[in-house]
Amino acid sequence: MDKLFVIAxxxxxxxxxxxxxxxxxxxxxxxxxxxxLTLDTDQTNGNKGRVEELIRLYNRIxxxxxxxxxxxxxxxxxxxxxxxHRYYTNYSATGRENYKNISKLSTGxxxxxxxxxxxxxxxxxxxxxxxxxxxxxxxxxTHLGSMLMYHGIVEAARNIVKGADVQPQERELDQFVxxxxxxxxxxxxxxxxxIFGGTGASSIxxxxxxxxxxxxxxxxxxxxxxxTKAKFGSTxxxxxxxFKKPDDKQKSGKENSVIADASFFPLNSQAALQFYQSxxxxxxxxxxxxxxxxxxxxxxxxxxxxxxxTITGGANQKNPCHITELLCACAAYxxxxxxxxxxxxxxxxxxxxxxxNNNSFNFTFNDFVGNVNKAGEIFANRxxxxxxxxxxxxxxNGNDGIKxxxxxxxxxxxxxxxxxxxxxxxxxxxxFRLFAxxxxxxxxxxGWLYQIRNTVAPGTFMFDSKAFPDTAPELKKIDIGALFxxxxxxxxxxxxxxxxxxxxxxxxxxxxxNDNQKVNTTKEKFLAHIYNAITVSQNFNLN
Amino acid sequence: MEAYIISLGTAIIFLxxxxxIANTIKYxxxxxxxxxxxxxxxxxxxxxxxxxxxxxxxxxVFMPDENIMVVNKYVAALSIGTAIGFVVYxxxxxxxxxxxxxxxxxxxx
Numbered sequence: 165m166d167k168l169f170v171i172a173x174x175x176x177x178x179x180x181x182x183x184x185x186x187x188x189x190x191x192x193x194x195x196x197x198x199x200x201l202t203l204d205t206d207q208t209n210g211n212k213g214r215v216e217e218l219i220r221l222y223n224r225i226x227x228x229x230x231x232x233x234x235x236x237x238x239x240x241x242x243x244x245x246x247x248x249h250r251y252y253t254n255y256s257a258t259g260r261e262n263y264k265n266i267s268k269l270s271t272g273x274x275x276x277x278x279x280x281x282x283x284x285x286x287x288x289x290x291x292x293x294x295x296x297x298x299x300x301x302x303x304x305x306t307h308l309g310s311m312l313m314y315h316g317i318v319e320a321a322r323n324i325v326k327g328a329d330v331q332p333q334e335r336e337l338d339q340f341v342x343x344x345x346x347x348x349x350x351x352x353x354x355x356x357x358x359i360f361g362g363t364g365a366s367s368i369x370x371x372x373x374x375x376x377x378x379x380x381x382x383x384x385x386x387x388x389x390x391x392t393k394a395k396f397g398s399t400x401x402x403x404x405x406x407f408k409k410p411d412d413k414q415k416s417g418k419e420n421s422v423i424a425d426a427s428f429f430p431l432n433s434q435a436a437l438q439f440y441q442s443x444x445x446x447x448x449x450x451x452x453x454x455x456x457x458x459x460x461x462x463x464x465x466x467x468x469x470x471x472x473x474t475i476t477g478g479a480n481q482k483n484p485c486h487i488t489e490l491l492c493a494c495a496a497y498x499x500x501x502x503x504x505x506x507x508x509x510x511x512x513x514x515x516x517x518x519x520x521n522n523n524s525f526n527f528t529f530n531d532f533v534g535n536v537n538k539a540g541e542i543f544a545n546r547x548x549x550x551x552x553x554x555x556x557x558x559x560x561n562g563n564d565g566i567k568x569x570x571x572x573x574x575x576x577x578x579x580x581x582x583x584x585x586x587x588x589x590x591x592x593x594x595x596f597r598l599f600a601x602x603x604x605x606x607x608x609x610x611g612w613l614y615q616i617r618n619t620v621a622p623g624t625f626m627f628d629s630k631a632f633p634d635t636a637p638e639l640k641k642i643d644i645g646a647l648f649x650x651x652x653x654x655x656x657x658x659x660x661x662x663x664x665x666x667x668x669x670x671x672x673x674x675x676x677x678n679d680n681q682k683v684n685t686t687k688e689k690f691l692a693h694i695y696n697a698i699t700v701s702q703n704f705n706l707n
Numbered sequence: 708m709e710a711y712i713i714s715l716g717t718a719i720i721f722l723x724x725x726x727x728i729a730n731t732i733k734y735x736x737x738x739x740x741x742x743x744x745x746x747x748x749x750x751x752x753x754x755x756x757x758x759x760x761x762x763x764x765x766x767x768v769f770m771p772d773e774n775i776m777v778v779n780k781y782v783a784a785l786s787i788g789t790a791i792g793f794v795v796y797x798x799x800x801x802x803x804x805x806x807x808x809x810x811x812x813x814x815x816x
Contacts, residue, residue, distance in 0.1 A: 556736060560736030560737065561736050561737055561738060562737055562738055563738055564737065564738030564739075567738070568736060568737060568738055568740075571738070571739075571740070572734070572740065575740065575743045575814065576743075576809045576810075576813060576814075577808045577809050577813055578809060661730065661731035661733070662733065663733055665733070665734065665736060666733040666734045669734035670734075673809045673810065
């Protein structure tokens with residue numbers, strides 16, 4: 165079994181990782197321990213902070229006692245073990261704020277300074293590109309970004325070799341790369357990022373090479389990453405969102421002289437695709453590249469931004485999730501589970517299409533993960549089960565959330581889960597709030613799945629539209645056992661004196677966790693027990 | 708003999724009614740589901756009604772039309788049968804509750 169690695173780069177990469185984490189939570193990566201690396205120039209980026217908090221929450225749910233992050237399980241929620249590593253190129257320290265400072269153009273002999281300036285001016289605009297503040301990323305200046313991201317990673321390797329002033333993020337990068345190096349030919353590395361923006365677009369072409377050079381430098385030339393054996397894959401994610409055009413006032417300062425302009429995203433995408441089609445480094449270092457795009461009008465992410473300025477990055481950059489990001493996560497699923505396609509000497513390009521009718525998309529489960537080995541049915545069962553559980557915890561059980569199941573089990577003389585603490589239940593409830601929805605001061609806040617669905621509505625999105633109520637009165641009326649479009653997957657209504665929920669609790673009482681789920685702790689057994697009861701209720705043909 | 712048959716028969720019928728009611732009460736969600744308490748309440752309500760019904764049935768419906776000696780014997784047997792019916796209801800209820808301890812009748816005890 166190959167060892168799995170995920171690298172998320174830039175704001176879009178972070179949101180793809182968010183979707184990937186939710187896929188892990190619903191149980192799509194059984195028996196896997198996955199190494200995750202978040203890579204950004206912007207340590208304070210809101211999307212980065214959000215996904216890192218999500219992964220920390222995931223790991224708290226997996227953790228029992230001293231076993232931090234838990235162990236891999238199968239056929240249950242939170243089955244994969246996720247190990248988070250964080251790296252960012254430090255552009256906040258003095259002398260590292262912009263290209264001019266970081267490349268030390270004004271040091272060395274006068275002759276060297278002259279040569280350095282000439283070559284810099286040849287590729288990078290002197291007054292804008294060389295001087296904008298790098299703390300919020302590369303601002304769609306990919307020619308600069310590729311060079312600086314490569315530089316950042318190589319610089320980290322050199323610092324580690326020197327052993328002096330090694331930054332914490334450089335140590336985390338080192339841990340990640342060490343595991344990658346150790347996995348050797350058994351490594352499968354999937355990279356999330358956009359090709360139309362700044363940081364992701366800059367980094368995707370150079371990351372395999374940068375990691376290879378990192379290994380070479382750190383090992384003193386005795387080790388490397390062999391691209392003919394290690395399997396690298398990535399998404400070629402073209403533009404799917406837009407935002408306000410920066411005005412002249414915002415661009416008047418030197419540090420904001422360059423701001424990514426969303427109106428150029430289609431052009432950036434087109435140029436990037438031409439590059440990916442012909443660049444020999446990309447062709448050699450990647451095995452599979454997944455074309456993912458949004459062929460209709462891009463949605464503006466500024467609806468929540470009441471200010472007049474373009475958000476260039478920082479804590480305020482918390483864009484809502486989009487279905488293309490889920491598709492990227494599903495591309496990673498395909499890359500990690502496929503048995504072939506890694507033997508070619510050049511990158512293979514993959515894509516698929518989705519039904520488009522009456523000006524909207526209609527997604528089925530098979531559109532996300534295909535249906536090889538019943539992957540579509542498995543995906544539907546697990547996503548549906550997790551969504552049902554989220555609704556039961558948040559909607560039916562109210563403030564008690566997941567604790568309600570423990571109470572129910574106790575009342576039915578199943579006391580084995582009484583050890584699960586209130587704090588552990590709170591973590592699971594918090595995860596459901598991020599996954600489905602929450603209320604802040606009586607205001608409905610859509611979570612990940614609701615946000616994804618909003619990007620497709622009014623088109624169909626796997627579940628019945630009634631599965632997504634967004635007001636408290638409508639939520640009270642929801643039929644938890646009838647979330648799917650297909651009635652055959654609705655929970656049984658039972659007899660005259662029963663209903664779907666009553667029937668589900670009967671199944672919960674009758675079922676339990678089993679050995680092939682590889683669950684050890686009380687919490688793992690509890691989640692596996694609920695997973696089994698919902699799976700039986702949903703009637704998918706999984707065998 | 709008739710009094711004892713009435714007692715046992717009524718106790719079993721009441722037990723079946725209690726089981727039926729327990730199964731018609733649906734499992735509830737929420738932080739404080741009341742369904743287990745409702746099943747228990749119905750069980751004990753029927754436990755109280757059971758001897759009353761046994762005695763009233765025996766006294767007004769099945770009273771033998773015989774001499775006072777026979778009637779006195781019957782009433783004495785009916786009183787003992789009522790007590791036995793109550794005990795049988797409780798014991799059978801307890802056994803059923805333990806047999807199906809995770810099910811709805813498990814909420815009785």
